[in-house]
Amino acid sequence: GYGLLIERCVPGTPLDQVLPEPAQDEVVAGLLRRLWDQPPSAYPFRPLAQMCAAWADEFEASYAASGPADRIDPGLARAGIALFRSLPETASQRVLLCTDLHADNILTAQREPWLVIDPKPYVGDPAYDVLQHMLCCEDRLAADPAGLADRMAALAGLDAHRVRRWLFARTVQESPGSPLMHQIATRLAPP
Numbered sequence: 001g002y003g004l005l006i007e008r009c010v011p012g013t014p015l016d017q018v019l020p021e022p023a024q025d026e027v028v029a030g031l032l033r034r035l036w037d038q039p040p041s042a043y044p045f046r047p048l049a050q051m052c053a054a055w056a057d058e059f060e061a062s063y064a065a066s067g068p069a070d071r072i073d074p075g076l077a078r079a080g081i082a083l084f085r086s087l088p089e090t091a092s093q094r095v096l097l098c099t100d101l102h103a104d105n106i107l108t109a110q111r112e113p114w115l116v117i118d119p120k121p122y123v124g125d126p127a128y129d130v131l132q133h134m135l136c137c138e139d140r141l142a143a144d145p146a147g148l149a150d151r152m153a154a155l156a157g158l159d160a161h162r163v164r165r166w167l168f169a170r171t172v173q174e175s176p177g178s179p180l181m182h183q184i185a186t187r188l189a190p191p
Contacts, residue, residue, distance in 0.1 A: 009109045009117070016103035021137050024103050028133045029155035031106065031116055032126070036095040039123045045096060048124025049088035055173055056081050062176040072175045072182050076189050080172025087166055091125035098129055102136040127153070127162040131170050138180060145171075145184045164188060 015024055039045050059081055063071060071077065098105075098119040109115040130152040134141055140148050149167045153160035171185035 007111070007115070009107050009115050011108050013108045014104050015106040015108075015114065018108060021103075021140060024137075025133070025152060025155055027106060027114055028101060028103070029130070029152060031114060032098065032101060032129050032156055035098060035116065035119075036126050036129070039094070039096045045121050045123045047088065048097060048099070048122040048128060049085075051099070051122055052084050052088050056085050059084075059173045059176065066176055070177065072172060072185055076185060077172060077175075079190065080169050080175075080185060083165060084169035084173050087128075087162075087169060088124050091127070093126060094123050095126050097122050097124055097126065100132050101129060102132045104136075125162075125166075126156070127158045127166050130156055130158065130163060131166055134167060135170070135174070141184055142180060145188050149188075165190075 015027055019027065059077075063077055072080075098116060099122050100118060100120045101116060105118045106114050106116055130149075134145075134148055134152055137148065145167060146164055149164045150160045152158075153163040168185060168188035168190065171181045171188060174181040175185050
């Protein structure tokens with residue numbers, strides 16, 4: 001079964017209309033640290049590995065159907081998608097995740113300064129949860145993907161190497177049809 005929590009969110013202004021991106025980083029990381037919790041055993045949530053496997057399958061189908069000009073390097077594609085499939089299983093910690101936290105899903109409110117909306121809960125690696133915010137910060141991501149990953153890792157209390165690996169894997173997964181994701185994945189590729 002599902003439950004729906006409804007709360008009046010006034011004024012309800014999205015975070016990206018209130019603060020510049022570097023300040024948004026701090027809000028996102030602070031909210032995630034508050035939200036990450038042990039999943040309740042009475043209410044099982046889907047494992048992050050399930051979502052990653054489905055998205056990896058979609059990537060492989062899209063990659064196979066695309067022309068050579070639209071494909072990321074085959075070696076990077078294999079490495080990134082293998083990592084995308086394996087990272088969920090190697091997490092040292094598993095928590096309840098939002099998976100879709102970005103500035104448009106954080107609203108100003110009265111009860112709390114910020115309320116999170118539209119979570120897509122899975123159980124898994126907290127290092128995954130900073131990705132959606134970073135992917136929405138396209139200019140900073142293009143300018144310095146490793147630096148942005150390191151900043152978000154530090155703010156959220158995560159292992160920077162692991163966040164970088166997740167970001168590489170996710171940008172490979174997002175690369176079909178996206179020159180930006182293609183470029184960032186190439187820059188983040190492991191040596």
